[in-house]
Amino acid sequence: MSGYAIELDRVDFSYGYVQVIVNASLRVTESEFVYVIGPNGGGKTTLLKLIVGLLKPQSGAVRVFGMEPEKARSRIGYVAQQSSHDLSVPMTVREVVLMGRLTADRIGGYTTSDLLAADRALERLGMSELSDWQFADLSGGQKQRVLIARALAGEPDLLLLDEPTANIDPAAREDIIGLLEHLRQEITILMVSHDVWFVPEGVTKVVCVDKTVAVHPTSEVTAEAVYQMYGKRARLIRHDRLSEEVVRGGV
Amino acid sequence: MVSEFVGALLSQDIPFLRYALIAGVLSSMAFGVVGTYVVVQRISYMAGAISHAVLGGIGLALYLNRAQGLTFIQPIHGALVFALLAAVLVSAVSQRARQREDTILGALWSVGMAVGVLFLAKTPGYVDPMSYLFGNILIMSRQDLWLIVGLDLVILLVAVVFYHQFAAVIFDREFAIARGLRVGMYSTLMLCLAALTVVLMVGVVGIVMVVALLTLPAAIAGLFCRSLKAMMVTAALLCMIFTSTGLGVSYAYDLPTGPTVILIAGIAYALALAVRRFRNRGGAVQIKQGEVEQSAGCWRGVQDGEAVETGSHNV
Numbered sequence: 001m002s003g004y005a006i007e008l009d010r011v012d013f014s015y016g017y018v019q020v021i022v023n024a025s026l027r028v029t030e031s032e033f034v035y036v037i038g039p040n041g042g043g044k045t046t047l048l049k050l051i052v053g054l055l056k057p058q059s060g061a062v063r064v065f066g067m068e069p070e071k072a073r074s075r076i077g078y079v080a081q082q083s084s085h086d087l088s089v090p091m092t093v094r095e096v097v098l099m100g101r102l103t104a105d106r107i108g109g110y111t112t113s114d115l116l117a118a119d120r121a122l123e124r125l126g127m128s129e130l131s132d133w134q135f136a137d138l139s140g141g142q143k144q145r146v147l148i149a150r151a152l153a154g155e156p157d158l159l160l161l162d163e164p165t166a167n168i169d170p171a172a173r174e175d176i177i178g179l180l181e182h183l184r185q186e187i188t189i190l191m192v193s194h195d196v197w198f199v200p201e202g203v204t205k206v207v208c209v210d211k212t213v214a215v216h217p218t219s220e221v222t223a224e225a226v227y228q229m230y231g232k233r234a235r236l237i238r239h240d241r242l243s244e245e246v247v248r249g250g251v
Numbered sequence: 252m253v254s255e256f257v258g259a260l261l262s263q264d265i266p267f268l269r270y271a272l273i274a275g276v277l278s279s280m281a282f283g284v285v286g287t288y289v290v291v292q293r294i295s296y297m298a299g300a301i302s303h304a305v306l307g308g309i310g311l312a313l314y315l316n317r318a319q320g321l322t323f324i325q326p327i328h329g330a331l332v333f334a335l336l337a338a339v340l341v342s343a344v345s346q347r348a349r350q351r352e353d354t355i356l357g358a359l360w361s362v363g364m365a366v367g368v369l370f371l372a373k374t375p376g377y378v379d380p381m382s383y384l385f386g387n388i389l390i391m392s393r394q395d396l397w398l399i400v401g402l403d404l405v406i407l408l409v410a411v412v413f414y415h416q417f418a419a420v421i422f423d424r425e426f427a428i429a430r431g432l433r434v435g436m437y438s439t440l441m442l443c444l445a446a447l448t449v450v451l452m453v454g455v456v457g458i459v460m461v462v463a464l465l466t467l468p469a470a471i472a473g474l475f476c477r478s479l480k481a482m483m484v485t486a487a488l489l490c491m492i493f494t495s496t497g498l499g500v501s502y503a504y505d506l507p508t509g510p511t512v513i514l515i516a517g518i519a520y521a522l523a524l525a526v527r528r529f530r531n532r533g534g535a536v537q538i539k540q541g542e543v544e545q546s547a548g549c550w551r552g553v554q555d556g557e558a559v560e561t562g563s564h565n566v
Contacts, residue, residue: 073431085423104431
């Protein structure tokens with residue numbers, strides 16, 4: 001066992017001829033709270049999908065809890081960006097959350113423990129009262145909470161979130177960040193965000209993704225670095241010595 | 252008129268009317284359940300391609316039966332084999348060659364029918380393709396009925412056992428994959444169910460119109476139901492009503508059964524759309540009440556006690 005929750009070793013990924021991720025290495029130990037930032041199109045979502053195993057790297061290796069991502073899926077809770085589900089399918093909030101209990105090898109109906117886990121997850125997100133509502137009728141922030149509850153219903157050891165606070169109001173955003181800050185005491189969290197000015201409490205690592213992956217301890221992410229990355233698209237932020245080690249370590 | 256129809260149903264001289272009614276009522280359960288999957292996943296064009304390709308199997312079976320003397324092969328057997336083959340093919344295309352999906356579906360649709368027509372042309376004796384294309388309850392036998400009963404049970408069993416998996420794949424494919432579900436297998440299985448379901452009603456409505464009977468009851472149910480299960484039950488009941496009413500009307504007015512059933516389903520769908528539109532206008536006030544309730548039930552989150560500090564980070 002490697003002891004790492006997530007391990008990327010010199011990963012390359014491209015959509016056709018477009019290189020999205022180049023020689024990315026990353027190690028996340030268990031119970032870390034990792035905050036992933038980077039410009040649009042920089043490969044943040046791709047990185048997340050590589051970790052879930054929705055995408056396969058062209059070269060390099062991805063390991064989750066020392067396993068191939070496909071084998072670790074029952075331990076992963078995944079909250080995608082809001083576009084992947086079909087709102088025209090009639091589903092109650094509880095039904096959506098229960099999907100988080102599905103695994104590869106089960107058939108038939110949900111058990112009592114499934115129902116309890118779903119209810120617990122809904123309660124954590126403060127959505128218990130809306131559990132019989134139609135998912136499609138909820139507001140954006142409420143939907144996002146249900147999707148996080150769905151990921152938590154599977155009782156994951158690793159929670160991956162893709163811009164969970166995009167397109168929702170500031171109050172809902174603070175609620176979700178508060179929950180994550182609370183959850184980080186129990187599980188490993190990796191959260192993608194477009195918000196570089198607000199790094200949640202308890203974040204242990206900030207990962208900047210713009211084709212390549214650069215890792216920074218929270219204290220080292222300076223305003224200057226962020227300006228550099230976003231102001232001039234092509235330039236990477238200044239690497240401190242530690243992250244140089246992580247990024248180039250395997251080369 | 253109704254009593255005349257009931258009398259005809261009970262008559263020993265015309266068993267086919269009874270067979271058609273039994274087949275219609277039984278198949279309706281599978282139609283409601285599978286039709287709901289087809290409608291919410293928006294794959295009725297795939298079901299259409301599969302059902303048309305079934306003519307190839309019917310033609311081949313009739314040819315083997317009459318020209319080659321393999322009398323144990325019945326048209327419904329050929330229909331089943333071709334339906335399943337077409338379903339597997341359609342599924343493979345939609346998963347591996349998405350860009351050319353519509354072209355390949357169109358080709359499957361036409362080539363399947365071409366194969367059927369050619370086999371029918373080379374089959375000795377007169378075979379009227381119209382019976383298979385648009386339904387003809389006279390071609391149904393007691394044996395067919397048993398096969399329909401068996402298939403119906405298989406379809407319902409599979410659809411119920413994998414209900415949650417199907418629902419997850421339909422609602423959020425990417426999440427289903429992330430949970431480790433074999434999404435490709437479930438998609439193929441769902442198309443196979445649709446293929447088998449289509450075959451159930453070949454005798455009653457024929458392969459050209461069967462897709463309407465698969466989708467319209469579920470589409471009507473979808474306008475008013477708020478869960479997949481409710482949609483399935485409602486669609487099944489509607490399908491039963493359409494087929495038995497259609498059968499009665501076609502008997503009373505001496506009309507072909509298939510088109511009568513489909514026309515009734517079509518009119519019902521148009522009416523349902525109108526009712527839905529009307530209700531939406533009248534329901535504006537109710538929706539406002541719902542909004543108030545929704546904001547009242549809003550999240551009281553975890554953040555109590557945990558002040559979220561925005562300035563403390565050295566960003």
